Amino acid sequence: MSEDIKVDKVMDLKGMPCPMPIVKVSKGIKDVEVGQVIEAITTDPGALADFPAWAKTSGNEILKTDQQEDLIKFYIERKA
Amino acid sequence: MDQKTRDELLKLFQGKLNEAMKFYLETCTRCGVCTEACHVYASMGQIKYIAAYRHEIVRRIYKKYFKGRGKIWPSVGEARELSEMALEELYEAAYSCTGCRRCMVYCPFGIDTQMIMSIAKLLLIGAHTEPEILTLLADTSVEKGKSLELFKEGFLTGIKNLEKEVVKKWKIEAGETAIPVDVDGADLLYVALAGAHSIVPAAAIFNAAGENWTLSFFEAVNFGAFVGDPTKTKLILDRIVKEAKRLKVKEVCICECGTAFRVMKQLSGKQPFEVSSITEVHSRYLREGRIKVDKSKFKEPITYHDPCQIARNGGVIDEPRYILNRLSDDFREMSPEPKYNWCCGGGGGLVALGEDNLDFRMKSAKVKADQVQETGAKILTTACENCHTQLSDLNSHYEMGVEVKFLSSMVADALMQ
Ligand code: SF4
Ligand code: SF4
Numbered sequence: 444m445s446e447d448i449k450v451d452k453v454m455d456l457k458g459m460p461c462p463m464p465i466v467k468v469s470k471g472i473k474d475v476e477v478g479q480v481i482e483a484i485t486t487d488p489g490a491l492a493d494f495p496a497w498a499k500t501s502g503n504e505i506l507k508t509d510q511q512e513d514l515i516k517f518y519i520e521r522k523a
Numbered sequence: 524m525d526q527k528t529r530d531e532l533l534k535l536f537q538g539k540l541n542e543a544m545k546f547y548l549e550t551c552t553r554c555g556v557c558t559e560a561c562h563v564y565a566s567m568g569q570i571k572y573i574a575a576y577r578h579e580i581v582r583r584i585y586k587k588y589f590k591g592r593g594k595i596w597p598s599v600g601e602a603r604e605l606s607e608m609a610l611e612e613l614y615e616a617a618y619s620c621t622g623c624r625r626c627m628v629y630c631p632f633g634i635d636t637q638m639i640m641s642i643a644k645l646l647l648i649g650a651h652t653e654p655e656i657l658t659l660l661a662d663t664s665v666e667k668g669k670s671l672e673l674f675k676e677g678f679l680t681g682i683k684n685l686e687k688e689v690v691k692k693w694k695i696e697a698g699e700t701a702i703p704v705d706v707d708g709a710d711l712l713y714v715a716l717a718g719a720h721s722i723v724p725a726a727a728i729f730n731a732a733g734e735n736w737t738l739s740f741f742e743a744v745n746f747g748a749f750v751g752d753p754t755k756t757k758l759i760l761d762r763i764v765k766e767a768k769r770l771k772v773k774e775v776c777i778c779e780c781g782t783a784f785r786v787m788k789q790l791s792g793k794q795p796f797e798v799s800s801i802t803e804v805h806s807r808y809l810r811e812g813r814i815k816v817d818k819s820k821f822k823e824p825i826t827y828h829d830p831c832q833i834a835r836n837g838g839v840i841d842e843p844r845y846i847l848n849r850l851s852d853d854f855r856e857m858s859p860e861p862k863y864n865w866c867c868g869g870g871g872g873l874v875a876l877g878e879d880n881l882d883f884r885m886k887s888a889k890v891k892a893d894q895v896q897e898t899g900a901k902i903l904t905t906a907c908e909n910c911h912t913q914l915s916d917l918n919s920h921y922e923m924g925v926e927v928k929f930l931s932s933m934v935a936d937a938l939m940q
Contacts, residue, residue, distance in 0.1 A: 459743060460912045461716040461780075462660055466877045469659055488681025489717025489742055492674035501659060506798040508677065512684055 448506055448518045451479040457486045457514065464490055465497050472503055472521050480506065482516045490515055529605050533588055536648045537640045540589065547634045549583050551575055557626040557634075561621055562865050574626035574636045577616040581642050584609060606792035610650055617643035617751075618654065619883065621873060623831040623866035628812035640871075641643065644751025657750035657872050664746055665755055668762035671740060678740060679704060685719055685726075692727035692935050702726050705770070706737035711804075712772040712796075714743040714763055714783065716908055721778050724935030725801060731938050732813040736776075739766055743783035744908070749872030760786055768795050776804050779834030779929055781870070781907040788837060800833055802906045805934050806842035809849050816849055816937035824853040826900035826912060827930070828891075829864045841929060843906060850937055855898040865891045868904075869913025884913060885920045892921040907928045 447506055456464040467484050468499045483494070491510070494517050498505045502523035509516040540548075553575060559565055563572040566753055572575055584602030603609060622637035641811050647653040667674060680808040686701035695701055702722065703709065713729065713736055715721040722738065729736045747755030769774050774797045788798045808814040825848055831838045840861045847854040857864060868888025873880055895914075903918070903925040905911055915927045 458718075458720075461718060461721070461742070461908050462746070462875050464717070465660060466656055466875060470877070471657055475645070478938075486719060486893070487679065487717040488685055488719060488722065489715075491677030491681040491740070492667055493663060493717050494672070494741070495674055497659070497663045499670070500662040500855060502664050510677070510680060510684075515681070 445517045448480055450482045451475045454481055454483045456483055465493060469501065472519065475519050475521050480518055480520050483519060485515050486513065524605050532605060532646050532649045535645050536642060539645060544638060547639055548582050549777060550632045551578060551634055558631050560626040560629040562868055562890050563887040566887050568827055571618060577620055577636060579638050580612045580616045581639050610652055613643040614647055614652060621866050621868060622869035623870055624836055630863060641751050641860050648752055652832055653750055654876055655874060657746055660875060661746035661750055661752060661755045663845040664759045668758060685723060688723045689726040693731045693938055694940060695730055696879060701730065702738055703736060704738045707770050709737035710731055710735040710773050711769055711774045711776050712737055712738040712767050714737055714741065714779060715774050715778045716742050716744060724932040727938065728805060728814060728937045732808040737770060739763060743778050743780045745786045748782050748786050749875060756786060760791060764791055764794060765839065772796055776801055779906045779908055779931055781830040781909060785832040785837050786801060801931055802842050804840055805931065806845045809846060811870055817939050818850065820937040821851050821902060823901035824858055824899060825902040825904060826852050826853055826855045826895060827900040828867060828905040828910055829861045830905060830910045831866050833906060834861050846930060846934060850933055855892050855900050857898055865894050867891055867910040867913040869909050874909045874912050887913060888917055892917045892923055895925065896923055900925060902926050904928045904930045904933060
């Protein structure tokens with residue numbers, strides 16, 4: 444968990460086939476209230492471009508991207 | 524449904540009525556040859572899943588609002604008002620059809636169900652009753668094309684982190700780049716998917732073949748095509764065409780994604796580059812002796828699932844067989860032959876609908892599971908992400924006991940340095 448962000452739901456999307464990470468996160472974000480945050484963990488390098496584009500399209504906000512060598516964590520706040 | 528909405532939808536319908544479409548809508552003689560051709564009907568036995576029945580849902584609306592030319596105009600079949608209820612039927616018909624076109628090869632007139640269902644899908648978009656997730660996925664791809672500069676840096680870092688995985692499969696000389704990106708004047712632009720499994724094996728093989736290649740910033744898959752939105756399909760396609768022209772590549776190679784390949788091959792028009800599937804490229808490398816594979820790597824019997832959009836609808840049939848015969852002495856064909864191969868049951872956007880339709884996807888593809896099992900193979904390989912996901916789901920659901928593999932990853936694993 445990121446030190447400064449309170450996470451309400453964690454989603455493990457590691458190794459999922461296309462387009463499941465975006466499909467799952469689109470569903471998962473609806474399971475939290477507006478203002479709450481999900482932490483989405485993925486291994487897809489393409490997610491670094493896909494997630495910001497998805498957030499822009501769906502009207503949600505990526506508060507932080509934590510890029511480690513083998514995984515990427517997105518902290519996403521439900522806005523809409 | 525109010526008159527204004529109906530008028531707008533009928534305008535969309537009208538826009539689809541080219542000569543081919545009118546022929547498809549006016550020609551069916553109800554001979555019934557297509558009945559058993561659809562995997563959904565063959566697996567589930569419900570009349571609503573017969574190809575000609577699906578056509579009828581669209582045809583009735585056509586009959587009510589548009590004049591047929593009446594050449595072989597069907598004598599039976601009611602005209603039907605475009606209403607909310609009709610939209611529900613259109614949804615059921617379109618989103619239980621994978622667009623595999625198996626029925627088309629059986630139909631004596633070659634009536635194209637996928638084309639007819641494209642009317643249904645367009646009307647659903649017009650009425651805002653299409654699957655929301657498919658539109659969101661398409662919009663995300665369009666957005667990426669518009670704001671590439673915002674996403675570029677993150678993508679490049681992600682790719683850099685993958686390079687060591689590539690080198691594990693194929694060692695490169697000091698100073699060489701394992702995954703080149705944005706290389707002006709490269710010969711080949713490789714368009715992958717977001718996941719490492721779509722990039723790492725492919726990169727190792729390109730490096731092994733000494734290809735002058737570069738990786739695309741964009742993902743290959745075209746969700747505009749899945750949802751049946753011609754405008755978005757074109758926008759998503761154009762991102763890649765523009766990139767290919769900017770880098771002046773001679774060839775655009777599409778990863779293991781059937782729809783991406785068919786859309787790029789058939790809808791990109793005349794371009795200064797060739798379009799190929801990754802399977803064609805790998806078969807070419809093997810033929811030309813640019814890569815060598817170790818035949819002892821896979822000892823179990825192997826069968827191959829022809830992705831509908833790559834084989835029946837894309838013409839890539841001999842190439843995977845050439846590769847498989849180089850990889851194994853025990854490659855087993857499925858029956859019936861590739862042109863009549865059963866669809867995996869996951870195309871047309873059905874896999875992207877996720878768990879919502881898992882039960883339907885499993886029930887409707889029983890014939891596929893049987894077809895695989897009849898070969899006695901232990902490895903089931905394919906060259907499409909969508910098919911791979913669906914086949915893996917079928918494997919667990921029907922306890923098929925096979926290992927589902929991407930053909931490209933088998934080639935990469937058998938590379939001889
Ligand atoms: S295109 Fe495929 S899924 Fe659709 S009706 Fe024909 S056989 Fe069935
Ligand atoms: S095979 Fe062709 S003509 Fe015969 S019922 Fe089916 S769609 Fe109509």
